[in-house]
Amino acid sequence: MMKMNTLGNELETKGMNAVRDLLDHVPSLVVSSVRHGRLLGSNLSIDGWIEFEHGDGTYALIIEVTSNGAPRFVRSAVYQLMGYMAHARQSGHVDPGRSLIPMIVSPYLSPESRSICSDHDVAFLDLVGNAHLAFDNVYIDRAVAERPKSETRSLRSIFTPKAAAILRVLLRDPERAWLVADLAEAANASLGHVSNVRKALYEREWIEKQDAGIILVQPDALLSTWRENYRQPADRRVNRYTVFHGDQLTKRLSGKLNAEPRHPRAIFASNSAAQWIAPFSRDGTHSFYADESGAGMLEETLKLTHAAKGANVILHIPKDEGLFEDAVQPVPGVFCASPIVTYLDLWNGNDRDREAADHLASECFPWL
Numbered sequence: 001m002m003k004m005n006t007l008g009n010e011l012e013t014k015g016m017n018a019v020r021d022l023l024d025h026v027p028s029l030v031v032s033s034v035r036h037g038r039l040l041g042s043n044l045s046i047d048g049w050i051e052f053e054h055g056d057g058t059y060a061l062i063i064e065v066t067s068n069g070a071p072r073f074v075r076s077a078v079y080q081l082m083g084y085m086a087h088a089r090q091s092g093h094v095d096p097g098r099s100l101i102p103m104i105v106s107p108y109l110s111p112e113s114r115s116i117c118s119d120h121d122v123a124f125l126d127l128v129g130n131a132h133l134a135f136d137n138v139y140i141d142r143a144v145a146e147r148p149k150s151e152t153r154s155l156r157s158i159f160t161p162k163a164a165a166i167l168r169v170l171l172r173d174p175e176r177a178w179l180v181a182d183l184a185e186a187a188n189a190s191l192g193h194v195s196n197v198r199k200a201l202y203e204r205e206w207i208e209k210q211d212a213g214i215i216l217v218q219p220d221a222l223l224s225t226w227r228e229n230y231r232q233p234a235d236r237r238v239n240r241y242t243v244f245h246g247d248q249l250t251k252r253l254s255g256k257l258n259a260e261p262r263h264p265r266a267i268f269a270s271n272s273a274a275q276w277i278a279p280f281s282r283d284g285t286h287s288f289y290a291d292e293s294g295a296g297m298l299e300e301t302l303k304l305t306h307a308a309k310g311a312n313v314i315l316h317i318p319k320d321e322g323l324f325e326d327a328v329q330p331v332p333g334v335f336c337a338s339p340i341v342t343y344l345d346l347w348n349g350n351d352r353d354r355e356a357a358d359h360l361a362s363e364c365f366p367w368l
Helices: 010-024 071-091 113-120 149-158 161-174 180-187 192-201 217-226 246-253 272-279 292-301 341-346 351-364
Strands: 029-036 047-056 057-065 097-105 122-128 133-134 139-141 209-210 212-214 235-241 267-270 287-291 311-319 328-331 334-336
Touching: 010 029, 010 047, 010 057, 010 097, 010 122, 047 097, 057 071, 071 097, 071 113, 071 192, 097 133, 113 133, 122 267, 149 161, 149 192, 161 180, 161 192, 161 217, 161 341, 180 192, 180 212, 192 209, 192 212, 217 341, 267 292, 272 287, 272 328, 272 334, 272 341, 272 351, 287 292, 292 311, 341 351
Parallel strands: 057 097, 097 122, 267 334, 287 311
Antiparallel strands: 029 047, 047 057, 122 133, 133 139, 209 212, 235 311, 267 287, 328 334
């Protein structure tokens, strides 16, 4: 006889209904009891408990519903489930012959959160459609490409231009511990904005809090996620043509490129930067990040002319001048966009650009 109560909030109800729907697709499975908010002791309760039979076995899903599916919250929920299971066994709240299956349910579980569940043999289900459940001869493993709009907005908020300046500082030296004030100064950001970014990174377990400050413990996860959600810096693009190339172009630019404020700012970008940072292949097109005065300097120095077709110089005049703040100087007088910016630009280009990005990563980011 099935028992059902109506306790639980809206999310818990949606979560339990989703689990029921998942179980309904398993042939020969019979649900015998569904309970919301079951107490396991004076200080322990779980969000859901579903008992069922399949084949010759009897099972119980111990379900924890978490509204936030970020890795830090999922890991906490996993540890809670481990505690629930141990208590249930020790206290006699469950038939010794019934197999217990811990399960996390959330509106959305990122790939990192799903990996945490899998690493601890915890079943999972989110309301987007990702699911994993294995018992007896039943194996359900479902992954969908869809991502809820809330998750997309959350990721984009981490990679805004202001936040990107903070991330580039962290990625420049992943092993360094940062106090909030020092990180804010290095990134030219407010304390409040650094705190918001720190919170988002901490929820995804990309940073850890230590006595010396925060430290980036998963630079690979951060950069991999950034490249997938990267949007080229908002800019005004100018296509031009120059008769100069190779050493001739380099000599004309000698001493002219600059990343300092109150000067014409112009630095190599994309493939042009990669050729100095981590040479891979030559490209006949020369790319630059420049401010308005820097663009004027390049126009004059390289004798640029308008080019409706056949342009071999691309000037990107960005709204975010933070791109100049962490420019690098691989050789004296040659300023380039940082390896992080160069990598992101290339990885989001064509197939040849992505090969150059992979080469740059092998040279500059051994942890990726």
